Amino acid sequence: MSDEGHTGRNEISRRDFIKVTTGIVGGVIGLAVGVPAIAYLLDPAFKSGAKEAWIPIGKFADMQIGQPYAFSFTRVQVNGWERTSTSHGGFVIRKSDNPTDTVIFNSRCTHLGCTVNWKADAQAFICPCHDGKFGINGKVLGGPPPRPLDQFTDFRVTQDGVLEIYYKES
Amino acid sequence: MWKNVYEWLDERLGLNDLYKNLLDRPEPKGNWWNTLGSAALFLFILQGVTGIFLTVYxxxxxxxxxxxxxxxxxxxxxxxLIRGIHHWGATLMVVVVFIHMLRVFVTASFxxxxxxTWLIGIGLFLVTLGMGFTGYLLPWNQQSxxxxxxxxxxxxxxxxIGDFILKVLRGGSDLSALTLQRFFSAHIWMLPxxxxxxxxxHLYLIIKHGESNFPSKED
Known part of the structure; x- marks a missing residue:
């Protein structure tokens, strides 16, 4: 305090220097912790759920014309440390040599969601739960289902000859 | 304008008095060992903030x-980064609190x-160790x-009464989900x-009595 007498006006006193230094160091520490902390809080909002993808079904050449080709796949949804996997399946029906002349049904029954099976002798998709019956064109032939089988409308054949469908979580 | 706002607030909150009594107190001749209490307080706040952030996930x-x-x-x-600060801050806090205690003992400030102030400080040291003990279990890995x-x-x-104490700590005779839950509760609510x-x-007593002078040669 005694040196205040002989310090010039432009010089900063020891007390003020400490105050300013404390403020700056404190601010730097606050920013160094504070900014990452905000990013840490907001992080989940910036993550993409990845709820859609191209899913390979099988070799297109293996699928015979007029014969339903059964396939299934599993989607895994990861939320933080929690993983939920859901199974999906369906049937590919080629109508002619033209690759675009193909119908892909979802094997989930439109009634209550059981998985339908192709019965060759009945020439129909039969649901084991309530005897729902669908024709090879997906139309309801009998039983409780309210509408035809759902379709995967987006599909493509890759250069390697693999049929892929575009899956989108609904 | 800001000066007017500040004066309005100061008149009602007594900010100047707070500043003078809390941050502008007269101190005995400076010594770095006397800053350990403030360092411990800073670490407590840092642990509190990072700990709150950790509970988000x-x-x-x-x-x-x-x-x-x-x-x-x-x-x-x-x-x-958040967990790293909490992890290393915990170790550092035990060390700083312990050296702070040692300094108070050596300079006979008790x-x-x-x-x-000293007795409460002992309590603070023990609770700090309790925080370390309960926090150590929470990652639930082999080591913890x-x-x-x-x-x-x-x-x-x-x-x-040992068996009884063990059951109280573990929430039963085995280390289980109950142990983890009560250690968590102790770690984030009771001990803090x-x-x-x-x-x-502790701070009230320090402000009331001021800090002790370093003992001189004659003491």
Whole structure:
């Protein structure tokens, strides 16, 4: 305090220097912790759920014309440390040599969601739960289902000859 | 304009008095060893803030505790930093509190009229160790599981009431989901509340009595 007498006006006193230094160091520490902390809080909002993808079904050449080709796949949804996997399946029906002349049904029954099976002798998709019956064109032939089988409308054949469908979580 | 706002607030809150009494107190001749108490207070606040942030993602259940910490470390932006600060800050806090205590002892600052400050300081040290002990279990990995098994067994070796103490600590005779849950509760609610209350009294006493002078050669 005694040196205040002989310090010039432009010089900063020891007390003020400490105050300013404390403020700056404190601010730097606050920013160094504070900014990452905000990013840490907001992080989940910036993550993409990845709820859609191209899913390979099988070799297109293996699928015979007029014969339903059964396939299934599993989607895994990861939320933080929690993983939920859901199974999906369906049937590919080629109508002619033209690759675009193909119908892909979802094997989930439109009634209550059981998985339908192709019965060759009945020439129909039969649901084991309530005897729902669908024709090879997906139309309801009998039983409780309210509408035809759902379709995967987006599909493509890759250069390697693999049929892929575009899956989108609904 | 800001001056007017400040004056309006100061008239009602007494900011100038607060500043003078809390931050502009007269001190005995400066010594770096005298800053350890403030360092401990800073670490307590830092641990509190990072700890609160960790609870955003942490789950105190045997099924998810380990996975949730794994997620904090690898899946969340800056999760490694927040947990890193909390992890190393915990160790540092025990060290700083202990050296602070040592300094008070060596400079005989616990003498009249500061005996209560010292006694409360002992309480603060013990609760700090309790924070370390309860926090150690929360990652629920092999190391923390067996450390807590051993730690509670040591508490259980007390004559006559040891078995009872062990069951109280573990929430039953085995280390289980109940242990993890009660350690979590102690770690984020009970012990911090005790710490905050004791720190309040500790600081009040320091402000009331001022800091002790360093003992001179004659003392």
């Amino acid at each position: 942490y789950t105190p259940s045997p099924d998810h505790a380990y996975d949730s910490i794994n997620y904090i470390m690898n899946g969340v932006a800056f999760g490694w 003498k009249y009229p500061r005996e209560l 599981y067996w450390a807590t098994t051993v730690g509670t067994q040591i508490a259980g070796s007390v004559p006559f 509340a005790a710490l905050a209350g004791l720190i309040g009294v």
